[in-house]
Amino acid sequence: xxxxxxxxxxxxxxxxxxxxxxxAEQTERAVSDALEAGYRSIDTASGYRNEEAxxxxxxxxxxxxxxxxxxxxxxxQNAGEENTKRAFEASTxxxxxxxxxxxxxxxxxxxxxxxxxxxxDLHKEGRIRAIGVSNFxxxxxxxxxxxxxxxxxxxxxxxxxxxxxxxxxxxxxxxxVQMESWAPFAQGKNNLFGNPTLTALAEAHGRSVAQVVLRWxxxxxxxxxxxxxxxxxxxxxxxxxDFSLTxxxxxxxxxxEVGSSQFFDHAxxxxxxxxxxxxxx
Ligand code: NDP
Numbered sequence: 001x002x003x004x005x006x007x008x009x010x011x012x013x014x015x016x017x018x019x020x021x022x023x024a025e026q027t028e029r030a031v032s033d034a035l036e037a038g039y040r041s042i043d044t045a046s047g048y049r050n051e052e053a054x055x056x057x058x059x060x061x062x063x064x065x066x067x068x069x070x071x072x073x074x075x076x077q078n079a080g081e082e083n084t085k086r087a088f089e090a091s092t093x094x095x096x097x098x099x100x101x102x103x104x105x106x107x108x109x110x111x112x113x114x115x116x117x118x119x120x121d122l123h124k125e126g127r128i129r130a131i132g133v134s135n136f137x138x139x140x141x142x143x144x145x146x147x148x149x150x151x152x153x154x155x156x157x158x159x160x161x162x163x164x165x166x167x168x169x170x171x172x173x174x175x176x177v178q179m180e181s182w183a184p185f186a187q188g189k190n191n192l193f194g195n196p197t198l199t200a201l202a203e204a205h206g207r208s209v210a211q212v213v214l215r216w217x218x219x220x221x222x223x224x225x226x227x228x229x230x231x232x233x234x235x236x237x238x239x240x241x242d243f244s245l246t247x248x249x250x251x252x253x254x255x256x257e258v259g260s261s262q263f264f265d266h267a268x269x270x271x272x273x274x275x276x277x278x279x280x281x
Contacts, residue, residue, distance in 0.1 A: 001040055002241060004223060006153040007176035010130045012102070013069055014218050015238065016041030018182070018227040024053040030229050031057035037234040043156075043225040045073035045106055046091050046280040055096035070097060073106035073134060075280040077115055084118035088127070090281050103128045104156055108136045108266060109276045112144070120150050130154065134182070135266050138168055145175055156180040158263060159222060161198065161213060161256040162190050169222065180223040184213055189262040197252055205243055208236055215240045216253050 003011040017039040019027050027050040031042060035057065044054045051072060058068065072091045077083040092098060103119055105112050112133075119131040132154030133141065145151050155172055159165050159181035172179045186192050198209045205212065210226070214237060217224050226237045245253075264271045 001038070002218070004178055004221070006130050006178055007151055008130055008153060010101070010153070012130070012154070012178065012223060013041040014223050015039075015214065015240070016043055016069065016071070016223070016225040017234070018043045018225040019050055019054060020045070020048055020182075020227060022048070022050055022053075022227070022229065024050055026229055027053035028057045030227075032060060033231050034234050035061040035063060037231065038238055039234070040067055041069040041071070041101075041225070043071045044095075045075070045104075046087060046094075047073065047075045047106060047278070049280070051091055051094035055094060059096060065097070069101040070095065071102040071104065072100060073104040074115060074119070075106050075278065076110035076112075076276055078110075078279070080111065081114045081118035081121070084115045085122065087281050088118070088122055092127075099126065100128045102130045102132060102154060104132045104134045104154065105136075106134050107275050108133070108140045109272060113148075116144060116148055116150075120148070123150065132156070132177075132180075137266065138171055141172070141177065142175070145177075151175060152177050154178045154180050154223070156182050158182055158261055159217065160184050160186040160262070161192065161195070161216070161253055162186055162258045162262055163260065164254065164257045166254070166257075169220065173221070178223060179221070180225065181217055182225065183263070184217060184224045184226050185210060186262045190258070195256065197256060201245070201249055201252065204249075205245070207243060210237055211240050211243075212245070212249075212253075215243065215245055216250065219245055219250065 001013045017034040130153040132152040134156035
């Protein structure tokens, strides 16, 4: 598996497997199948309520811990470094792991400064190999970078052909922050799988739309974590390392940007209230 080197020297697979919106039973089966298909990086979150199922699939895989790259996410905590450390222990216990490869602050809300300080401590203690954030807009990311000791290794943000984050990606690269795409297929919204430009490129390369989309992001230097419950699609989504898109192909996909989210805007005050009202340990 091709990897990218994070800002602290850790190697992260450029393609992993996401488990958002899967219940425990689906998660255990999907992660088992994904590991068998060759995925080595798994992306979950305390908020997905499926960390235990991910842990069971890992244990049943027979793979050694060192072969895997496991990410989970800290949800908004009620103030304090102590609660962050407690949430970290709860996540690792559910996963059955004694360290994480990547731990992300899931949302840019709440007392994330104290969360970040606790994560810096856990990183220094060797409990987390790399720490990062998710859904952080540019201003909050830079604020965190300039006012803390450790620069986030990763920022996981909504990124797909309709929301490409090109300028933001340049900024992250300049700051040494790896951009990771969530919802690389926009969950199929806006007819992504039937998009005429993507379909034409897929036909031209003898590939699927999904493969073109993943290849386009990997060529841009963006980490991807597609989700599927189907074994055939797991194999398809993994099979993107033996073809290349041309500069012209990349420009055609660049033209698909619509300039807004396919889901919700983290700067929308109602979204801030809704996501801040939730709690997961
Ligand atoms: P994706 O963009 O990965 O889309 C998943 C959808 O695409 C599913 O309906 C799946 O269907 C379908 N699909 C997958 N592969 C193919 C294929 N080859 N051909 C056709 N259809 C396909 O959505 P996600 O929201 O799951 O995003 C991926 C991951 O990103 C999540 O699982 C999660 O880990 C992370 N994420 C993080 C967020 C954050 O706030 N940090 C927010 C959202 C996601 P089927 O399963 O039936 O194959």
